[in-house]
Amino acid sequence: MSSAERVLDEILARAEESSIFTDRDKLTPDYVPESLPFREEQVAKLAGILVQVLRGYRANNVFIYGLTGTGKTAVARLVSGRISEKARELGRPVDTVYVNCRMRDTEYRVLADILEALGRPVPFTGLSISELESRLRRVLEATGRRLVIVLDEIDYLLRKQGDNLLYRLTRMNSHLQRGSVTVVGITNDIKLVESLDPRVKSSLGEEEIVFPPYNAPQLKRILEERARLAFKPAVLEEGVIDLCAAIAAREHGDARKALDLLRTAGEIAEREGSPKVTVEHVKKAQSQLERDRVYEVVSTLPLHAKLVLLAATRVATARGRATTGETYAEYTRLAQALGLEPVTARRATDIISELDMLGILHARVVSRGRYGKTKMVTLAADRRSIENALRDDEVLSRLLPPS
Template identity: 40%
Template sequence: MSENIFDSLIENDSLFMNRGAFEHGFEPQKLPHREKEVRALGENLVEALRGHIPSNMLLYGVPGSGKTIVTKTVLKQLKAKGRANGTAVKAYTINCRTVDTKYRVVQALANRLERDEDVKIPFTGWPTDRVLEEFRRRMDRRGGIHVIVLDEIDHLVSKVGDSIIYNLTNLNLELESSRCCIIGISNDLYFTKMLTPQVASRLAQIDLVFHPYGANQINDILEDRVLRGVRSGVLEGGVVGLCSALAAQEHGDARRALDLLRIAIKKAQKMGHDLVDKGHVRLAQSQLEHDQLTPVLRTLPLQQKILLFSICMNEDNGLRNISTGEIFRTYSEVCLRIMIEPLTPRRISSLLNELDSLGIIIARNVSKGRGGRSKQINSAIPESLDVMAELRDSEPLIVEASKGKYRLQRPL
């Protein structure tokens, strides 16, 4: 073969200058609109450079509001300054979405301080207290101030409770020649409600809220990446603005905006276009919605699937603003067909609310006169997604159900 198969593939990256600028691990040089948060972290952590113990902190805000990147940037500079000054500051971050048991968190922390002569901590088997003890010993051996960051801490605590935070915030009482501070980062705004009050007040000595970005702020974040990552003149006017606006609607999520822009450029590239326009952004948006919703649909419990199946059958039949009564009628027929005990209308009503909060349907309350209330239901799933196929693929009983004949109301 004379040609290398990668030649044409490499050329195909023609619209990007540096695709890395859109990847999740990218470290931007500037962090627009997070100056206040950077300063708050810095003003606390500078204590470590002075040899004092910084306060524990709790950072929280919606996903994509810059918590991880702000912390990472500040810690990097803290360590650099510590090295330059000869002050021993050790900082480590554990992502509790992947490291999500008490044992593994402490083990991961202790491993950061491992030396050749140390016994290896096994993946399981030691009592957790022994791992904790070994971690303390290694901290003291190293000395100085240790900054321990637990990112996505809400995930850990909702899984295993808060005793790990209790232990870590207690370390300073037992350490001899070192000290530490704990920084927790949570995507859940109500995280402290998961904690016992004592642990909450110890962890959140300082709390720092990351507010969702507005469309203009996201725009500024994107502009910087565009300069670094995209060939000039490739984006049509309005493309960056549309990505920002869509991501701002999506709880002000900068990650979403970066994903939208990256996918839009890739789509244009794949289609052999030289320019990226708003149409590509729309395509990217529906792909993201698709990727987000598909796993949710596929893992719905059986009753929810039957209910959604009943709604979609009525919609496919042309009905809109479907009443709960109508849905219940179809649902009962489906249950009969597949020999499943139907739930009561009351339970169905609450399942409809759940589907609504998952963003799968929109349930609107309407009054029926004389004080009666009812819901009108519409599906909220983008057209590009074949719900029926997803339901059938993931649930054999729905395959069975779709073979049935049902008495559906005709659209008026």
């Protein structure tokens, strides 16, 4: 089934009465649960910092980091949500804004979102960045409001636009007579933050909160809690939650992954018309998620990366593994067959390393003595999933027989 069909399927499945779910959305990544098990410490710390705005002071900037699926977003949303509720209750001039920098990955869009949250919407284009910035300053100055800006997945913004906006936001306070700005930055890429301008780094890092990965028993508790909200009673077979937790624990304790597995397993069970979600459904869910991931990664690869991947796949299938030299030779043949000028071997080795980092190939450097040093390449993903994704490329489809 293509991913388009699957999406359609999913939507239509929700139209009819479900035999499995009571509320499937409780398992989606953007649901913010009311309680966050094993994150009491982080919630308390963040709340302790941000509560200053309710007392009429500027709160310190906060920098939050941890791997994917460790609850960073959920904690930030929960705390900032409660802060603004409390502010309304007490009639305090406080605003909180949540911006996901992956979706809003330019300075303009981030500032536009902030202004919109303050009730000062701006056109989606046409103004300069500095105009938006001075509008923001004027609003804060005029109303004396204390603003908390949560910038989630801030690494996307940094990669694309640099740290300019961050620098100006954190510095804005020194120009304000009234009101204030607090920035809560969330990231899972610590390396990127190391490369920040030291001034930004020190002002954003006034406070730091670390989110460690969950272990298997913790994931289990989290899943059990969510399952109670999402599934009809007793539809989960023995061992289903344990398996989801175990798989996700193996992948650096990623709670999102665990929830994805459980939700997808439920969806598969529903589609099959099964009255129960079984361990088998979880296994199917795992391979479906893996297929989707491979497709997503492979189909967005540039042409020559796809060709190198195809070459490596062919050699590895024929011989069990492939060296850089073998892969490059095969790649050159493929490129020429398509009338393309091949990239150099130097570039090809980089492409192989990139494919390794994407988790599509394994590339291990080995020395074979007399026979030189090379990278041994094997497939890190299912061969058919890879070929499937490659076949969808217009140029490459001629090289692959239809399935």
